Amino acid sequence: MIRSLRVRLMLAAAVLAVLFMLALLPALQKAFSLALQESIEQRLASDVTTLISAARIENGQLQMPALLPDERFNLPYTGLLGYIFDRSGHLVWQSRATAAQNINYQPRYDGRGNEFARIHQANGEEFFVYDVEIKLLGGKSAAFSIVALQPVRDYQRTLDGLREKLYLGFGAALLALLALLWAGLTWGLRSLRRLSRELDDLESGARDGLSTQHPRELLRLTGSLNRLLQSEREQRQRYRDSLDDLAHSLKTPLAVLQGVGESLQQHNGEREQARVLQSQIERMSQQIDYQLQRASLRKSGLVRHSVVLRPLLDSLCSTLAKVYRDKHVEVTLQVPDQARVPVEQGALLELLGNLLENAYRLSLGQIRVSLFREAGRLTLCIEDDGPGVPADQRQRILERGERLDSQHPGQGIGLAVVKDIIDSYDAELSLDDSTLGGAAFRITFNLE
Structure with a gap:
């Protein structure tokens, strides 16, 4: 059983802090994931815009320049994947980076305008897809799906890095929070330690009562203890005074009886009665002394003497x-x-x-x-x-x-x-x- 109040409060605060962080971590991870996906969507939308701006319709056919304004489309290993499909879903153009990829994607030209999705391949690889339906190119009627893709592994690596940093940050924050909590509890319980020292002084007889230099939450307690101490002192003093009065009032008639007994001993016929009387008087005197000592030697209930x-x-x-x-x-x-x-x-x-x-x-x-x-x-x-x-x-x-x-x-x-x-x-x-x-x-x- 933990007997330290500070340790108990610290453990309770630590448990609450850990539970709060455990509940907060999934929410933050979800927020980071959504923000990262939104960033990816915006970047893919920008890539699609680049393709749209470079496309031309000549004699009813789609024409794409040999070199696109964004150089990443012109290099085979940049990972920038771009496709253009006609209304029937036939591939009519693809970027050079797609040559090493075997992506199974079939656009749906259904009038929805644009779509951001996540697709799975048979080999287990995943891609983010941004698909835009085009009906006009350069002021001419057209029907194409212009698609930009990005591998999910890049997003997953970024998310894993963010998650690792998040764990490290939360761990450091938890340690700092626990240190601050310990310091705060130490400062907050300082008044209780001062009260404990005063109680020790009170028990040892070094002081007569508790001071009033405590937080107001403790003043009622210290006031009650001081009143209890004063009441105990007064009661003990009244008890001692009553015992002294009782002893004084009993000793006088016992002394008289003692004198009567001594007088009876001088008469030969009454010596046995005098012996019995002396014996009973002595017994009464001893019992009175015993009860007085027994009552007066009780320890104090609040003060410990040594x-x-x-x-x-x-x-x-x-x-x-x-x-x-x-x-x-x-x-x-x-x-x-x-x-x-x-x-x-x-x-x-x-x-x-x-x-x-x-x-x-x-x-x-x-x-x-x-x-x-x-x-x-x-x-x-x-x-x-x-x-x-x-x-x-x-x-x-x-x-x-x-x-x-x-x-x-x-x-x-x-x-x-x-x-x-x-x-x-x-x-x-x-x-x-x-x-x-x-x-x-x-x-x-x-x-x-």
Whole structure:
């Protein structure tokens, strides 16, 4: 499938141009043929006029001079063929060039005056014939058919030469037309390329909206996109504000309930109820954090973000190394310095933070983070040397809302947020065994 608009338009224009020329060629050839035949007819008529002017009637007999005014009639190999027939169709005179010809022609003296025709001989040769009926010669009564002939092969050679030149001319004209069409399409689609560059800048975050420096046919589109962008920004801001308000309004009653629970724990008879209350409060707090993170880390529908990965990894690993300083974890980063990941920075921090925290917590002392690209796909892999995940549990872990470790309540929410972020960016999350001995989380982004 051809995905280039310019190539599509060029092919369509080329096909139309070729079809037009193919339709025009027969018409031009016909016009050339008719014009050439008309020229031949005029020349033969002139030859007949020469014969008529030289003919005389003496004593009722046709007399022709030994030398005609047109020297071509006097030479045997000029190809100028002239005949004179009487009323009965008997040949009474012929030019010297006819001596080498054996032409079978019988005039019809029927009062039609003159006739231009094309005759075929038994040997396959063809001739153009111009036949004029004469009733007066030099003011005297006469009845003759004066005929001039020309071989068709001369006409055919001329027509073939014209046809060859016509093909060459049309071929050159087609190439020139295609070049002009390509240049015209390149110039005409320049505004679309400029719009494409602006969209690229918009997706990368280099600009906030599309400019108005476009043809009026595109202004409605760019205006609609700008309104959509502004609406999306406003909606996202209102969404964030509402989430902040919700978090603030829920944290206050949860803090009150937390205080009530702590007070109940001081009474021996109510410690079990206090434990249950604390557990439910903690669960509610985790669910609130999960839903807030899940809602706020969605990617934009129109803007594509990309973040340099290495600085974020360095920062997160430095922080987690302090948290798990007793483990002395060694982290190997196989990531190019300027490699970028197509994820918003906040979402990428949340994703890496959860996966690296899980790796630090479960590892025995080694973690490896690698990034590689192949066949239009970018794969981020986080591995550890911990206990790993049993093969029969991997599918369940990767399902939405499932927890990796039920003994640590915070981890289930973290992995759920990771899964939501990956899904929102149309990426894929897989879990395999690592060569380090533990688990290997692989995140694959489709770059096409």
